[in-house]
Amino acid sequence: MGVPTEHAGILGNGLWAHFIRQSFQDNGITHIGQDRLDEDSGFRVVLSSGAPKKTFIASYGAEAHGDSDTFDTLEPQPKDVVHISGNTLMDHTATGVDGFLLKAGTDPAARDYTLVINPTNTLRLVNDHMLEDLVLARPVWSCNRQEAMTLAERLGAPIDDSKVTIGGGLDDFMHQLCDGLGATLRAPLVVRVGARGAWIREPGGETIHIEGYPTKAVHTRSAGGCHTGVMCAMLAKGHSLAESVKIANAAASIAIQHSLNGVPQCPDYDEAIALIGE
Numbered sequence: 001m002g003v004p005t006e007h008a009g010i011l012g013n014g015l016w017a018h019f020i021r022q023s024f025q026d027n028g029i030t031h032i033g034q035d036r037l038d039e040d041s042g043f044r045v046v047l048s049s050g051a052p053k054k055t056f057i058a059s060y061g062a063e064a065h066g067d068s069d070t071f072d073t074l075e076p077q078p079k080d081v082v083h084i085s086g087n088t089l090m091d092h093t094a095t096g097v098d099g100f101l102l103k104a105g106t107d108p109a110a111r112d113y114t115l116v117i118n119p120t121n122t123l124r125l126v127n128d129h130m131l132e133d134l135v136l137a138r139p140v141w142s143c144n145r146q147e148a149m150t151l152a153e154r155l156g157a158p159i160d161d162s163k164v165t166i167g168g169g170l171d172d173f174m175h176q177l178c179d180g181l182g183a184t185l186r187a188p189l190v191v192r193v194g195a196r197g198a199w200i201r202e203p204g205g206e207t208i209h210i211e212g213y214p215t216k217a218v219h220t221r222s223a224g225g226c227h228t229g230v231m232c233a234m235l236a237k238g239h240s241l242a243e244s245v246k247i248a249n250a251a252a253s254i255a256i257q258h259s260l261n262g263v264p265q266c267p268d269y270d271e272a273i274a275l276i277g278e
Contacts, residue, residue, distance in 0.1 A: 011031055032074075070099075098129075143189075171209070178191055212249045227252040
């Protein structure tokens, strides 16, 4: 997407860490985080039989064994976008994330950078203290529908999905979900819904539907990471949240078409813009 990118997580020493470093080099990503020489980085195996549900087997490594000072040297610059992966909320490195959040404060207007959180489906297992500090930091929340529903349930936000059926009811429910959850979070909210695109809500504003770009699915991994990454890149370029999500919708659609071994491959900026212009 043409935006300089740095990775502040921990990298290990071994075969898997080598693959990660090579991928960073191939994609122009600079590693600014800590290095551990006594442990390799972890990996994840995805088992799929073609059915909608998949089985994930994770082996955690150096990235999961941080502590409270893991991100102490991280100093975001003006207009930077800091993305926090939900994967870091479930292990020892979460204490470092919590420390960074406390430094970030609770007023987004007082920060000269943007904070983005992309939680995982294991959000229901994040401890109450960690979740409270995340909510108080008021980042941009980028979720899929299930993650948003889990978050709403954890926070007691009013939702009712009883009228959502295969044939309809989704639009009304998404407005209800985003209005209720967005008001509870008091922060920008993006909820991705596959081919339907995404619904967004900013504090004090109305829920808006940003249409997606339907395509034939040939992937086994979610394109959510691509969507959030492109959204972050566009925010760093100065685009509004709505504009950023529109470009992210297009990029995610292309990524699904160009999956490699089931993993969506993010396109470049020009490809995404070309799809929007069709």
